[in-house]
Amino acid sequence: MSHHQALEALSSVLGERLTRSKADLEAHARSESHFRAPPPDAVAYPQSTAEVARIMAICAEHRMPVVGWGAGTSLEAHALPLHGGLVVDFTRMNKVLEIRSADMDVTVQPGVTREALNEELRATGLFFPVDPGANASLGGMAMTRASGTTTVRYGSMRDNVLGMEVVLADGRVIRTGSRARKSSAGYDLTALMIGSEGTLGLVTELTLRLHGIPEAVSAGICAFPSMAAAVDAVTETIQMGIPMARIEFVDAATARAFNAYAGVDMDAVPHLLVEFHGSPDSVAQDAERFGEILADHGGGAYRWSTRQEERRALWAMRHNAYYAVLASRPGARGLVTDICVPISRLAQAVEETAGDIAASTIPGPILGHVGDGNFHAILLVDPDRPEDLDEAKRLSHRMAERALRLGGTCTGEHGVGIGKLPYMAAEHGEGWQVMGTLKAALDPLNILNPGKLVPPRG
Amino acid sequence: MSHHQALEALSSVLGERLTRSKADLEAHARSESHFRAPPPDAVAYPQSTAEVARIMAICAEHRMPVVGWGAGTSLEAHALPLHGGLVVDFTRMNKVLEIRSADMDVTVQPGVTREALNEELRATGLFFPVDPGANASLGGMAMTRASGTTTVRYGSMRDNVLGMEVVLADGRVIRTGSRARKSSAGYDLTALMIGSEGTLGLVTELTLRLHGIPEAVSAGICAFPSMAAAVDAVTETIQMGIPMARIEFVDAATARAFNAYAGVDMDAVPHLLVEFHGSPDSVAQDAERFGEILADHGGGAYRWSTRQEERRALWAMRHNAYYAVLASRPGARGLVTDICVPISRLAQAVEETAGDIAASTIPGPILGHVGDGNFHAILLVDPDRPEDLDEAKRLSHRMAERALRLGGTCTGEHGVGIGKLPYMAAEHGEGWQVMGTLKAALDPLNILNPGKLVPPRG
Numbered sequence: 001m002s003h004h005q006a007l008e009a010l011s012s013v014l015g016e017r018l019t020r021s022k023a024d025l026e027a028h029a030r031s032e033s034h035f036r037a038p039p040p041d042a043v044a045y046p047q048s049t050a051e052v053a054r055i056m057a058i059c060a061e062h063r064m065p066v067v068g069w070g071a072g073t074s075l076e077a078h079a080l081p082l083h084g085g086l087v088v089d090f091t092r093m094n095k096v097l098e099i100r101s102a103d104m105d106v107t108v109q110p111g112v113t114r115e116a117l118n119e120e121l122r123a124t125g126l127f128f129p130v131d132p133g134a135n136a137s138l139g140g141m142a143m144t145r146a147s148g149t150t151t152v153r154y155g156s157m158r159d160n161v162l163g164m165e166v167v168l169a170d171g172r173v174i175r176t177g178s179r180a181r182k183s184s185a186g187y188d189l190t191a192l193m194i195g196s197e198g199t200l201g202l203v204t205e206l207t208l209r210l211h212g213i214p215e216a217v218s219a220g221i222c223a224f225p226s227m228a229a230a231v232d233a234v235t236e237t238i239q240m241g242i243p244m245a246r247i248e249f250v251d252a253a254t255a256r257a258f259n260a261y262a263g264v265d266m267d268a269v270p271h272l273l274v275e276f277h278g279s280p281d282s283v284a285q286d287a288e289r290f291g292e293i294l295a296d297h298g299g300g301a302y303r304w305s306t307r308q309e310e311r312r313a314l315w316a317m318r319h320n321a322y323y324a325v326l327a328s329r330p331g332a333r334g335l336v337t338d339i340c341v342p343i344s345r346l347a348q349a350v351e352e353t354a355g356d357i358a359a360s361t362i363p364g365p366i367l368g369h370v371g372d373g374n375f376h377a378i379l380l381v382d383p384d385r386p387e388d389l390d391e392a393k394r395l396s397h398r399m400a401e402r403a404l405r406l407g408g409t410c411t412g413e414h415g416v417g418i419g420k421l422p423y424m425a426a427e428h429g430e431g432w433q434v435m436g437t438l439k440a441a442l443d444p445l446n447i448l449n450p451g452k453l454v455p456p457r458g
Numbered sequence: 459m460s461h462h463q464a465l466e467a468l469s470s471v472l473g474e475r476l477t478r479s480k481a482d483l484e485a486h487a488r489s490e491s492h493f494r495a496p497p498p499d500a501v502a503y504p505q506s507t508a509e510v511a512r513i514m515a516i517c518a519e520h521r522m523p524v525v526g527w528g529a530g531t532s533l534e535a536h537a538l539p540l541h542g543g544l545v546v547d548f549t550r551m552n553k554v555l556e557i558r559s560a561d562m563d564v565t566v567q568p569g570v571t572r573e574a575l576n577e578e579l580r581a582t583g584l585f586f587p588v589d590p591g592a593n594a595s596l597g598g599m600a601m602t603r604a605s606g607t608t609t610v611r612y613g614s615m616r617d618n619v620l621g622m623e624v625v626l627a628d629g630r631v632i633r634t635g636s637r638a639r640k641s642s643a644g645y646d647l648t649a650l651m652i653g654s655e656g657t658l659g660l661v662t663e664l665t666l667r668l669h670g671i672p673e674a675v676s677a678g679i680c681a682f683p684s685m686a687a688a689v690d691a692v693t694e695t696i697q698m699g700i701p702m703a704r705i706e707f708v709d710a711a712t713a714r715a716f717n718a719y720a721g722v723d724m725d726a727v728p729h730l731l732v733e734f735h736g737s738p739d740s741v742a743q744d745a746e747r748f749g750e751i752l753a754d755h756g757g758g759a760y761r762w763s764t765r766q767e768e769r770r771a772l773w774a775m776r777h778n779a780y781y782a783v784l785a786s787r788p789g790a791r792g793l794v795t796d797i798c799v800p801i802s803r804l805a806q807a808v809e810e811t812a813g814d815i816a817a818s819t820i821p822g823p824i825l826g827h828v829g830d831g832n833f834h835a836i837l838l839v840d841p842d843r844p845e846d847l848d849e850a851k852r853l854s855h856r857m858a859e860r861a862l863r864l865g866g867t868c869t870g871e872h873g874v875g876i877g878k879l880p881y882m883a884a885e886h887g888e889g890w891q892v893m894g895t896l897k898a899a900l901d902p903l904n905i906l907n908p909g910k911l912v913p914p915r916g
Contacts, residue, residue, distance in 0.1 A: 102693065102802035145642040156640050158649070159617065174889040180798040181830045182614050183867035184603040184653055185885055186874055186911055187893045191616070191649030195642055212699040235560065241670040282740055340638040344560035372639045409641035416644055427643055431632040434900070435645045441899035442892070453644055 003041050003085065006062035010044060010086070013054050017045040017092070028069060028079075028087040032134075034333050034381065034389065035077035035418050040067070040087045047092050049165060049173060049204040056202065057171030059086055059447055067449045068198040070140025071113055073132075075336050076417025078144060078197045082451040088202060090139055096120045097205070104210045105162060105179060110139020110203050117208075126210040129154035132413065133319050139203045144415035145195030149318065152371030153245040153277065154211060156413065158194055165205035166193055169443040179207060192438075197415055198449040200442050214277035217245070218287045219311040220304025222294050224270045227251060227354060227366075231347040233272065233297040234370045238343065240293065242286055244371055246275040248318055251354065253365035254325060261324035262317045272299070272370075273318055275311070325365045325378045332380040335392040335419075339403035340374035340412030349406055353377055353399055362391050374412035401426075416453050425455070461499050461543065464520035468502060468544070471512050475503040475550070486527060486537075486545040490592075492791050492839065492847065493535035493876050498525070498545045505550050507623060507631060507662040514660065515629030517544055517905055525907045526656040528598025529571055531590075533794050534875025536602060536655045540909040546660060548597055554578045555663070562668045563620060563637060568597020568661050575666075584668040587612035590871065591777050597661045602873035603653030607776065610829030611703040611735065612669060614871065616652055623663035624651055627901040637665060650896075655873055656907040658900050672735035675703070676745045677769040678762025680752050682728045685709060685812060685824075689805040691730065691755040692828045696801065698751065700744055702829055704733040706776055709812065711823035712783060719782035720775045730757070730828075731776055733769070783823045783836045790838040793850040793877075797861035798832035798870030807864055811835055811857055820849050832870035859884075874911050883913075 011018045025039035041064070046052045059066045065085025072079065081087055094111035101124050108117060115135045117128050130141060132148040140146075142164065147156030154160065163177025166189075176189035193200060224230040227249075234247055250258070250273070255266040272294075276286040283306065291302040305311060317324075326334055341349045350366060357364040357377060368375025377399065379392035400410040400423045410423040424432045436454040440446075446457055469476045483497035499522070504510045517524045523543025530537065539545055552569035559582050566575060573593045575586050588599060590606040598604075600622065605614030612618065621635025624647075634647035651658060682688040685707075692705055708716070708731070713724040730752075734744040741764065749760040763769060775782075784792055799807045808824060815822040815835060826833025835857065837850035858868040858881045868881040882890045894912040898904075904915060 100800070100802065102697075103800040104697070105800070145640075145646070147640055147642075151640060155617075158640075158646065159613075168892070172888050174892055175887065176889055178867045178885070179800045179865040180832075180861075180867045180870060181801075182603075182605055182609060182616075182798060182832065182870055184605075184796075184869045184871050184873040185867045185878065186653065186882060186890070187658075187896060188603070188616065188646075188649045188653055189886075189889055189892060191646045192896075195644065195646055200645075212697065214699065239560075239562070239670065241672065279743070281743070285737070285739070338642075340640060342558070342561040342563070342637045343639075344558065374638075374640065403638075407637040409636045409638045409643045411642045412638060412640055413642050415642040420643065424644060427636070428647075429633065430630050431634055431647055432644070434626070434632055434647060437899050438645060438650075438896060441895050 003062060003064045006058055006064045007042055009058045010042065010055060013051065014044055014046070019043050028081065028089065031077040031080055032073055033075050033077055034335060035080060037080035037082055038084060040081040041084050043087045043089055045089050045092045049167065052088065052167045052202055052204050053171045053173050055086070055088060056167050056169065060170050060445060063445055063447060065447050065450050068139070068143065068202045070110065070137030071135065073134035073136045074140065074144060074417060075414045076419045078415055078417040078452065080418065090137060093204065099124060101126060103179065105207055106210055107205060107207045108138055109205060110137060112138050114138060114141065121210065125213050127213050128208055129211050130157055130160055133322065138206055138208065142194050142203055142206055143197050147413040149246045149248055149369060151369060152247055153243065158191065160209045161190055161194055162207045162209055163190055164193055164203050166201040166203050168201045169445065169448050177207070195415065197417070197453050199439055199453045200448065216280040216283045216306060217275060217277055217311060218283040218304050218306045219275040219314050220287060220302055221271055221273050221314060222302045223267050223300040224272065225298050227270050227350050228347045229297045229299070230270045230272050231350060231370060233294055233299060235343050236293050237290060238371065240289070242289055243276070244274055245277040246273070247371040248273040249368050249370040249375065250321065251366040253363065254321060254367045257324040257328040257365060258317055261320065261327050264317060273314060321367055322378060325380070329363055329380040331382060333383055335379040335381055335396060336414065337377045337379065337396045337399045338374070338411045338414040339399050339408060340372060341403055341406045341408030343373050345406040345408065346370060346373050349402055350375060352402060356395055356398055360391055360395055362388050364395060372412065373408065421452070461520060461522045464516055464522045465500055467516045468500065468513060471509065472502055472504070477501050486539065486547065489535040489538055490531055491533050491535055492793060493538060495538035495540055496542060498539040499542050501545045501547055503547050503550045507625065510546065510625045510660055510662050511629045511631050513544070513546060514625050514627065518628050518903060521903055521905060523905050523908050526597070526601065526660045528568065528595030529593065531592035531594045532598065532602060532875060533872045534877045536873055536875040536910065538876065548595060551662065557582060559584060561637065563665055564668055565663060565665045566596055567663060568595060570596050572596060572599065579668065583671050585671050586666055587669050588615055588618055591780065596664055596666065600652050600661055600664055601655050605871040607704045607706055607827060609827060610705055611701065616649060618667045619648055619652055620665045620667055621648055622651055622661050624659035624661050626659045627903065627906050635665070653873065655875070655911050657897055657911045658906065674738040674741045674764055675733060675735055675769060676741040676762050676764045677733040677772050678745060678760055679729055679731050679772060680760045681725050681758035682730065683756050685728050685808050686805045687755045687757070688728045688730050689808060689828060691752055691757060693801050694751050695748060696829065698747070700747055701734070702732055703735040704731070705829040706731040707826050707828040707833065708779065709824040711821065712779060712825045715782040715786040715823060716775055719778065719785050722775060731772060779825055780836060783838070787821055787838040789840060791841055793837040793839055793854060794872065795835045795837065795854045795857045796832070796869045796872040797857050797866060798830060799861055799864045799866030801831050803864040803866065804828060804831050807860055808833060810860060814853055814856055818849055818853055820846050822853065830870065831866065879910070
């Protein structure tokens with residue numbers, strides 16, 4: 001079926017900013033992970049909300065699928081156009097519209113990346129804390145309900161988006177939320193849109209909460225004899241109420257990958273990386289109390305610093321973990337898992353997963369945001385060995401089932417996309433049907449990212 | 459129209475726990491505020507989820523309206539049965555089902571009140587922080603997206619409900635969320651239900667986040683020469699990143715009411731009441747830094763204490779503010795307003811409101827959760843003077859419009875109910891129609907709390 005008429009109408013609105021070049025189409029059929037899709041019919045680069053609304057109205061009229069695209073950093077291929085149609089690439093809607101220091105909020109277009117935003121904020125003493133590692137777009141981060149290393153202190157996108165402007169499936173434009181810090185005025189449409197992966201609307205503007213850059217920061221690292229010991233130390237730290245800003249776990253294989261990739265010299269054992277935010281006194285106190293807990297759990301020396309260059313090096317190493325792990329098996333691609341379980345089940349979940357991987361035919365270093373109960377195995381797949389991908393899928397499947405069995409979720413922060421769709425029925429039961437009902441109500445023609453997130457239409 | 463058949467079927471399920479006694483019907487046609495409704499046809503007291511599901515299925519079959527009822531403490535009459543039908547009173551579903559200290563969460567039935575929960579938690583070192591003042595039921599608090607004095611530190615119900623069990627309009631039972639601390643697995647049905655005021659389903663179980671009781675607490679009070687000075691001091695404290703656990707404002711009229719009601723001796727000027735949570739060192743430090751900010755803004759001496767009895771007395775006085783203010787005009791009823799604005803507009807909003815009230819014919823002391831930008835005027839209405847209610851409504855209307863003009867919301871925490879329905883169109887624009895679409899999708903017969911929250915069906 002051709003979308004010839006739709007493309008002509010779109011072209012008359014967008015001119016050169018509607019492209020059908022082979023390179024552009026192929027660039028929007030790829031993802032960071034192993035998923036691939038056939039190329040879309042066209043790629044649009046809108047510059048305003050009015051253009052996005054016009055695009056949606058045209059696509060609704062011609063029943064052409066529409067998929068939003070941010071920075072392309074998704075790990076579950078949310079933005080791949082499974083049914084062709086139009087990819088709406090937001091990279092040219094990348095303006096920081098208004099910074100309101102007194103209110104500690106900011107309004108941005110969806111194509112602004114988190115690093116670009118924090119660069120713009122530098123002079124204000126404020127920052128946007130949600131940090132998934134990749135330099136994702138803020139629109140994409142909202143649509144996948146992203147989180148990351150700082151969630152244990154600052155929350156996820158769910159907690160840091162005050163409101164949005166959204167173009168609905170029929171081209172109507174709504175504003176969700178207000179600039180008030182809280183409201184009881186009706187259904188929380190902001191929360192409904194966050195994590196909806198482009199299936200309910202296209203976000204064209206976001207108002208985000210900002211936080212004060214802490215007066216002092218301390219960060220450090222500690223080796224552990226076992227994963228269980230490290231995880232138990234985290235659990236106790238949480239229960240003691242010591243306010244961690246980041247608490248990251250890496251296993252022995254990841255430590256080895258860091259040594260090779262970042263030129264550091266870590267023992268090949270599990271480690272915790274931690275950060276505290278506060279006053280000079282409080283971060284020193286927190287580090288001290290944390291050091292005592294580590295010692296009780298068999299941790300090694302706790303090496304910490306408040307100096308910026310040392311902290312930067314530590315987190316740069318952590319942020320490059322995905323690439324460090326990929327480099328540990330040259331030529332490999334990663335299938336990244338993302339389960340999240342109640343803290344009391346975390347040690348069990350990590351140990352069972354490690355056992356599974358050890359008994360498998362592929363490597364899979366483990367790391368994660370243990371303060372939230374969220375961890376990843378980066379399953380390393382040789383693209384020339386189809387049996388590797390099968391093995392990775394088998395391991396990933398067992399992890400998702402384990403998470404559900406332990407009261408958790410198949411995806412803590414990466415989203416559903418293509419890879420986690422098979423677990424939605426098991427995770428949500430009848431609730432998944434309710435999601436389908438909501439989708440059908442807001443997108444009756446099923447043109448917004450069709451084939452994703454909700455049950456197939458009957 | 460009679461619901462005779464429905465009532466017979468319900469009676470066969472519930473026996474004596476379906477009542478039509480005059481006293482019971484009338485008790486469920488009253489609210490804390492001035493709103494009244496005709497009595498419902500019957501009141502049901504279910505004891506299990508299965509019973510609630512059975513009730514819903516019967517009411518759906520006979521198209522009988524269903525309204526959930528918690529503790530009856532709502533200030534906007536959310537639970538009044540505007541179209542008659544059945545009130546489902548959850549007071550007999552009041553069990554704390556499971557406390558999981560290691561995960562710092564708890565599963566409760568909806569009729570458990572926040573005070574009863576904290577009583578049960580006493581031995582665990584944990585507490586549930588959301589505190590709207592009244593001893594509301596947790597189901598009701600979820601359904602109105604309640605918050606209160608501790609929101610500035612611990613968040614509102616939006617932030618503290620991990621998941622729910624909900625009976626839908628057709629009797630299906632779903633579970634939203636999981637026990638994981640975060641998830642990206644599809645639409646946030648928990649957030650959609652929170653604040654839905656019984657229009658999308660009846661909540662039959664809640665899993666709540668708990669927090670560690672802080673090692674040390676300091677609380678204090680400070681007088682100010684003007685409202686603006688007090689509000690400016692709060693704004694600066696927030697921007698300095700001093701982590702307040704509570705920060706409450708009361709005006710001169712409220713201070714006078716406290717003197718008469720609680721036998722205290724406050725100057726008849728505006729005051730701030732504040733609390734810090736942390737370690738003994740940190741709460742002392744916070745109090746000291748806060749004291750410096752107060753002095754810069756013309757505040758009087760900052761009297762603070764870490765002693766429990768003094769802190770208890772302070773917050774008991776604050777929690778009884780509604781009754782203290784009511785007692786300041788004997789025989790009066792209160793019409794309580796609830797606007798919330800961006801912090802930068804708070805001083806303006808409070809001053810304009812105070813000016814309005816001073817120029818009016820009724821008293822209206824002002825107090826609020828200024829750390830969130832949320833404040834209330836308790837407009838005092840003599841029930842024998844109809845012109846008082848008109849005047850209160852006029853003032854309330856001007857406040858709601860002011861909030862919207864300043865980028866805020868007509869209700870920060872009390873909810874929409876009957877009183878704020880007229881502002882939904884102005885606050886949400888086309889978004890309000892979207893709420894109606896969602897409601898129609900999940901409750902096509904319009905039997906769940908009809909007449910509330912969403913636009914009237916066309």
